[in-house]
Amino acid sequence: MKFEIRGSDELVRKLEDLGQAAESLQGEHSVSLDTLFPDEFISDHTDFTTLEDFLASSEFDLSSQEAFEAIPDKEWDEFVKSASDFSSWQEMMESAVVLWVSSNLG
DSSP, X not given: OOOOOTTHHHHHHHHHHHHHHHHHXXXXXXXXXXXXXXXXXXXXXXXXXXXHHHHHTTOSOOSSHHHHHHSOHHHHHHHHHHHBSOSSHHHHHHHHXXXXXXXXXX
């Protein structure tokens, strides 16, 4: 018994494209917070429309990477919990990374 599968060339091409996209995501990547947390993500998960508004509402010193890293994790997690639908910064980051990876896989 034989089966004819139509469109298999298109499927193979799409799988090859997906494989190439996955290869390009291997290793470490430096992704800006603006890229990781686009406006749509912020508006879907917080009461704010932009990352800038979300961060500004925290009342923490976010003037530099060092200032951000100096914020106690527990206090930052409490802010994230109160201002979003995530229970921690780690959870928010993981969700954003999953969406970023899936969007980059095509």
